[in-house]
Amino acid sequence: MKEKVIAVLEKIKNAPHFVKLICFLGISAIVMTLSLNAAGVVLAYNVNYAGNVIAQVNSKEDFASAGQLASAAIMGENTEGYIYAPKFFPTLTLNSRIDTSADIANAILENTAELKKTAALKVNGVLVGTAESSEEIEQKINNRLSSFNVADYECSAEFVDTIDLVSTYCSVNACTSGEQLDAGINNLAVKTTVKETTDVKISYKTVTQRSAEYQVGYYAVNTKGVNGLKHKVDNVVYLNGVEIERNSVEDVVVNEPVNEVVVVGTAAVVNKNGSSGAMVFPIPKSARYYISTYFGGDGGSHKGLDLAVSRGTPIYASLDGTVVEAGYKSDYGYYVLVDHGNGLKTRYAHNSQNLVSRGDKVTKGQTIALVGSTGRSTGNHLHFEVMLNGVRVNPLKYVG
Numbered sequence: 001m002k003e004k005v006i007a008v009l010e011k012i013k014n015a016p017h018f019v020k021l022i023c024f025l026g027i028s029a030i031v032m033t034l035s036l037n038a039a040g041v042v043l044a045y046n047v048n049y050a051g052n053v054i055a056q057v058n059s060k061e062d063f064a065s066a067g068q069l070a071s072a073a074i075m076g077e078n079t080e081g082y083i084y085a086p087k088f089f090p091t092l093t094l095n096s097r098i099d100t101s102a103d104i105a106n107a108i109l110e111n112t113a114e115l116k117k118t119a120a121l122k123v124n125g126v127l128v129g130t131a132e133s134s135e136e137i138e139q140k141i142n143n144r145l146s147s148f149n150v151a152d153y154e155c156s157a158e159f160v161d162t163i164d165l166v167s168t169y170c171s172v173n174a175c176t177s178g179e180q181l182d183a184g185i186n187n188l189a190v191k192t193t194v195k196e197t198t199d200v201k202i203s204y205k206t207v208t209q210r211s212a213e214y215q216v217g218y219y220a221v222n223t224k225g226v227n228g229l230k231h232k233v234d235n236v237v238y239l240n241g242v243e244i245e246r247n248s249v250e251d252v253v254v255n256e257p258v259n260e261v262v263v264v265g266t267a268a269v270v271n272k273n274g275s276s277g278a279m280v281f282p283i284p285k286s287a288r289y290y291i292s293t294y295f296g297g298d299g300g301s302h303k304g305l306d307l308a309v310s311r312g313t314p315i316y317a318s319l320d321g322t323v324v325e326a327g328y329k330s331d332y333g334y335y336v337l338v339d340h341g342n343g344l345k346t347r348y349a350h351n352s353q354n355l356v357s358r359g360d361k362v363t364k365g366q367t368i369a370l371v372g373s374t375g376r377s378t379g380n381h382l383h384f385e386v387m388l389n390g391v392r393v394n395p396l397k398y399v400g
Helices: 003-015 019-038 060-072 101-110 134-146 178-186
Strands: 041-049 052-057 088-096 115-123 124-133 154-159 165-169 190-202 206-215 219-223 228-239 242-255 260-267 290-293 306-307 314-316 322-329 333-341 342-353 367-371 383-388 391-393
Touching: 041 101, 052 060, 052 088, 052 101, 060 088, 088 219, 101 115, 115 134, 115 178, 124 134, 134 154, 134 165, 134 178, 190 242, 322 342, 333 367
Parallel strands: 206 260
Antiparallel strands: 041 052, 041 088, 115 124, 115 165, 154 190, 190 228, 219 260, 228 242, 290 306, 306 383, 314 367, 322 333, 333 342, 342 367, 342 383, 383 391
C-alpha cells in the first residue's frame, strides 16, 4: 500500500503545473471533508417558516413529518391547512444541532399566527370546551365536584365519566366560548359519598311489677322512663344530589334508655260493706251472651269489651263506687260511669235504660242499668270499659 501511494505522488510530481493544482485542490477537499465529518459537521437546511428560522433539518422530508405532528395537535378539522409552506436554505451545522420532529412541530405551532395555544377539557374522549389556562378549567370542575357536598359531614366526590385535561391549539376564531365550557361541566354526573351521622332515639320499655301490697286498681310509676340516644353512622351515595344507595357503618350508643317501672296492685278489693274480692262480671253469667268484640279489636281502635246479650238483661256494678256520670251521648247512647277510687273507673254503655243517677253510691253486683242498643250500636250489647288513671285497659284482666 505504501509503495502505491509513493508511486502516485511521483506521478503528480512529474505532472504539468495545472495538473498538480487540480490534484492539490482535490486532496485538500477530501482532507477538509474528512476533518469536518470527524468534528461532527454535516450539510443541513435552515428552515424559514413565516419569516423566522425555526429549525435545522437533515432533509426536507423531516419538516414534512414534523408538520404532520403539528397538524395532529390542532383542534378541529382540516388542520393541515393551517401549516405554511417553508423555505429551505443549505447550511453547515453540527449534527447535535439538528432538531427533533417534536421540537420542529412545537416551533411550527408557536409561529403560526392563526393558531392559539389553549387548555381543553375532554369527557369520554369528546371535546367539551376550552379555556385560557388549565387552572381555569380545574377550578370549574372542582367547583362542580364540591357542589353536592353535604355540610358538616365527611364527603368524597368523583365524576362518573372519564375526564381529561389537555393542552392543544385551535384557530383563533374556533376556540369555544366560556358559556359552552360551563354548560359542559354543569352536565357532568357527580357521585358523592357522604358519611352521615344521625341521632336516633332509643325508646324506653315499660316494665310492670305486680304487687299484692296494693289493691286492684292501684297504679303508680316507680321509675320514670327515659329515652336513650345513639349515633347512627351511614355511608350514603348520591348521584347529582339524589340518594341512590345507603349502607350502615355502625351504631354508637351514647345514652342507654332507662326502663319505666310501673307498680300495679293485685290484692283483692275491700268493698265498703266489708266484703272483698275482684270485680264481678257486669252481666249475669247465666245469661246467653257472647263476646262480639274484644279489647283491641277493629284494628286496635276498640277500647272496651262488647258483650252481646238480650235487650233488658241486668247490668251490674263491678265494684263498689260512686256514679260520676249517668246520661246520654251520641256514641255511647245511655251510659253510666262509676268511680271506684284509686284511679279505677268503669263504664257501661248502649243501655236501654239507666237505673242510677249521678252522685248515687253503688255496691258490687248492684243492677245499675239494662242492656240495649242506643247510640252508635248495631245490636243489643253491653259495651264495658275499665280505666286506670284515665287510660282504658283490657277488662278481661279484671273480670276474667
